[in-house]
Amino acid sequence: MHELAVTESILEIATRHAQQAEAARVTDIYLVIGQLSSIVDDSVQFYWDSMAENTICQGAQLHFKRIQARMRCQDCQGEFELASQLEPCPACGSYRLTVAAGDEFFMESIEVEKV
Amino acid sequence: MTVNRVQVVENILNANDQVAQLNRQVLDQAGAFSINLMASPGAGKTSFILKTIQALRPEVNIGVVEGDTAPVTIDADKINAVGMPAVQINTGGECHLDAVMLKAGLQQLPLLEIDLLIVENVGNLICPAAFDLGTHINLLVASIPEGDDKPYKYPNIYRGLDVLVINKTDLLPYIDFRMEYFRQGVEMLNPGLTTFAVSCKTGEGIDAWADWLRGRLAAAKQV
Numbered sequence: 001m002h003e004l005a006v007t008e009s010i011l012e013i014a015t016r017h018a019q020q021a022e023a024a025r026v027t028d029i030y031l032v033i034g035q036l037s038s039i040v041d042d043s044v045q046f047y048w049d050s051m052a053e054n055t056i057c058q059g060a061q062l063h064f065k066r067i068q069a070r071m072r073c074q075d076c077q078g079e080f081e082l083a084s085q086l087e088p089c090p091a092c093g094s095y096r097l098t099v100a101a102g103d104e105f106f107m108e109s110i111e112v113e114k115v
Numbered sequence: 116m117t118v119n120r121v122q123v124v125e126n127i128l129n130a131n132d133q134v135a136q137l138n139r140q141v142l143d144q145a146g147a148f149s150i151n152l153m154a155s156p157g158a159g160k161t162s163f164i165l166k167t168i169q170a171l172r173p174e175v176n177i178g179v180v181e182g183d184t185a186p187v188t189i190d191a192d193k194i195n196a197v198g199m200p201a202v203q204i205n206t207g208g209e210c211h212l213d214a215v216m217l218k219a220g221l222q223q224l225p226l227l228e229i230d231l232l233i234v235e236n237v238g239n240l241i242c243p244a245a246f247d248l249g250t251h252i253n254l255l256v257a258s259i260p261e262g263d264d265k266p267y268k269y270p271n272i273y274r275g276l277d278v279l280v281i282n283k284t285d286l287l288p289y290i291d292f293r294m295e296y297f298r299q300g301v302e303m304l305n306p307g308l309t310t311f312a313v314s315c316k317t318g319e320g321i322d323a324w325a326d327w328l329r330g331r332l333a334a335a336k337q338v
Contacts, residue, residue: 002211002242009127021121031127038241038271074306086267086303095299096306099274107123114117 006039007047011057014110018056023112026060030111034104035069035082060110069102131246134214138221138249145226147178148335149234151248153272154256155265156238159282161190162315163256164233168199170325171231175332178229180204180220182212182237190235200224211242214249231332240265244272251335252277259283263293266300273304278311280324285314 010029018026033039041064052058069082073089074096080089082102088095126132142149154160161181168177179201181190186205194201202223204216217234224232234250236243253276257265260283266273273279279301287294301308309327313320 002209002245005209005211005213005246006127009130012130013123013125013127017121017123017125021119023119023121024116027118036271036274038245086270086300088303095303097303098306105128106126109123110121112119112121114119 003040003043004047007044007051010044010048010062010107011051011055013107014057014060015055017110018112021112022114023056024115025113026057026110027113028061028063028111029057030063030065030108032065032067032104032106032108034067034102036099036102037105039105065108067102067104070100071097072100073097128246131214134218135247135249138214138217139251141218141221141226142232142249142251145229146336147226147229147232148332149232149250149252151234151236151243151250151253152256153236153240153243153253154238154258155240155261158238158256158258158261159315160235160238160256161193163280163282163313164235165193165197166313166315166318166321167233167325167328168194168197170321171328175230175329176228177231177233178224178226180212180217180224180232180234182206182216182235184208184210184237200229206237210237210239211246212236212248213246217248217250231328240269240272244275252331254278254280256280256282257297259286259290259292263291263297264300266297266304270304273301273308276305276308278309278327279305281310281312282315284312284319285316 014026014029070079071082072079073094075094076092078091079100177199179194181203184206188203191201191203202220204220255276311320311324
């Protein structure tokens, strides 16, 4: 549960970009979070509501875009969507897998109001 | 009042990662190879560090950073007792070390005299996996009494490992730990992961680990 540190980073990044854009207020924050990133949306939201108070981000809506995890098989080079956390390649049964998508953890954009 | 969309595309832990990069430079310049040692509470992190010191001394100078959530110096005292420099970082309740905390720890150590820096992370299988510290390799100490299902339950920490140590093999006769099941889980998350089965109690397996580490230290010196 490191959502506190994560929420602090979200506030820092959004504030910095809003100031650079000379914005008056941040209204929306778009986050891209892969299925394999162990972050609980509700928990971030919980910290956010109090942490953003009295900042340029007060009242800003957090949007979580979840990315489905995809694995690449090292043996047959096939790709498949991960249903649970651990499963072999459905095509050839191999366990030699690498993450093709699903470990994303970034802020895509913000929406701001300018005076 | 106009509404604008501002492109950001910045990793959420970017600030941490930048400090981690600086830590790595500091360690490289000092010629200190470093290990981020992670485990659940009670897996035997400190015992493993003590065994490693014992195996590599006197040819390797080892420094240790001890991360704990509580303001205690129990672990650092044990390292100091065997004559190696150790600093204790109290995370103030945080569940993991981050790069900024390690930076503060590095400033308190005689890095130029240290060949190997071991950073003992907070006992936790979730949060430490997300924070790059700037160390060179990630090591996990798993232990037999924790159970054979841990790779399946905590996949993220296994995905990011460079080396795995399975501790407390002396307890295998007493615990229902299916080594094959455990290893299969690891293989699915991190194919071909370098793994050592050891017992810090009996010393079993420590020589093989120490030989591997000597090889890594020698390779790091040549770069």
